[in-house]
Amino acid sequence: MDAFQESAATWDKIASLYESAFMGLNLYDDTYDAFLDRLPPSKSRILDIGCGPGNIADYLSRSCPELEIEGVDLSPNMVALARKNVPRAAFQVMDGRLIHQLKPGFQGIIAGFYLPYCPHEDRYTWLTNCWHLLAPDGIFYVSFVPGNPSDSGFQTGPGGDRTYFHVHPLEDVIADLAVINGRMDFLRNM
Numbered sequence: 001m002d003a004f005q006e007s008a009a010t011w012d013k014i015a016s017l018y019e020s021a022f023m024g025l026n027l028y029d030d031t032y033d034a035f036l037d038r039l040p041p042s043k044s045r046i047l048d049i050g051c052g053p054g055n056i057a058d059y060l061s062r063s064c065p066e067l068e069i070e071g072v073d074l075s076p077n078m079v080a081l082a083r084k085n086v087p088r089a090a091f092q093v094m095d096g097r098l099i100h101q102l103k104p105g106f107q108g109i110i111a112g113f114y115l116p117y118c119p120h121e122d123r124y125t126w127l128t129n130c131w132h133l134l135a136p137d138g139i140f141y142v143s144f145v146p147g148n149p150s151d152s153g154f155q156t157g158p159g160g161d162r163t164y165f166h167v168h169p170l171e172d173v174i175a176d177l178a179v180i181n182g183r184m185d186f187l188r189n190m
Contacts, residue, residue, distance in 0.1 A: 003154070003164035007117060008074045010161040011052075015077035019053035023085065028112065031141070032059050035110060038139045043068065044107035047133065048089075049096050050074075050114030054082030057089050060110070070106075072096060097122050100129040108139050115144035115173075116165050120152070123168060124176050131180045146170035 011018070039046075043066050048057045051071030060067055069089035073079050074096065082091040094101075096114050109130050118126055130140055147167040154162040 004119065007163040010157075010163045011073075012075040012077045013161055014157065014159075015053060015075055015081055018078070019055075019081050019085070022055045023053060023058065025055065028056075028143075029059060031143070032056065032110075032112075033063070035108060035139060035141045036060065036064055039064075039067075039108050040137055045105060045135075046070070046108040046110065047072070047099070047102070047106045049099060049109065049111040049130070050117065051082050051091060052078050052113060054085040054089070054091070056110055056112045057082060057086045057091075061086050061089060070102075072099065072102075097126060099126075099133060102133060104133045105135050106133050106138055107135050108141070109134060110141040112141065112143050115142055115168060117163065118166060120149055120166060120168065123173070124180075127173075127176050128180050142173075144168050144173065146173070 045068045046060060048060075048069060048071035051057055051073045054071065057069045057071050061069055069086065071079075071082055071089060071091040072094035073082065073091070074093065076093050079091045079093050082089070096118065111130070115123070134140060145165075145167050146169065149167055149169065151167045152165060155165050156162045
């Protein structure tokens with residue numbers, strides 16, 4: 001089993017533990033509010049990539065009930081939890097690297113917990129796919145741990161389950177985004 005497959009199996013196995021730990025976490029709420037503040041004032045279609053148990057979608061949905069939220073996650077158990085936690089949103093099992101198969105026109109894309117699990121060699125294509133899914137006035141939210149890729153590696157939980165965590169150089173992500181959208185127009189929160 002490769003690192004990606006092992007990580008996917010781990011996320012599926014620990015979905016309920018992750019839900020218990022993160023559904024009520026409010027650490028990032030101010031950044032989600034900044035995302036919401038930049039959405040067009042009309043009804044917006046939002047994509048939550050790596051939606052997990054629906055923790056971000058739940059916050060967005062409670063803060064702005066008129067949003068049309070779609071979420072994708074590779075873990076069937078995470079998607080089942082997201083459907084339970086945010087029943088008015090639409091979730092599906094999908095590898096985040098395959099989002100190019102979705103219908104474009106999202107006013108917002110939020111990827112709060114995806115990029116750290118996206119292999120380095122897939123980052124540019126993934127960012128490009130996100131850009132192509134956005135509506136012209138859309139906003140893109142991505143968070144990750146900046147650093148040296150050599151710091152990437154397996155993280156092992158108390159039960160011995162492992163996920164491969166990718167560290168991405170901030171300068172590389174900024175350069176990718178600059179090439180993809182042709183301008184530097186984004187918020188940085190460190």
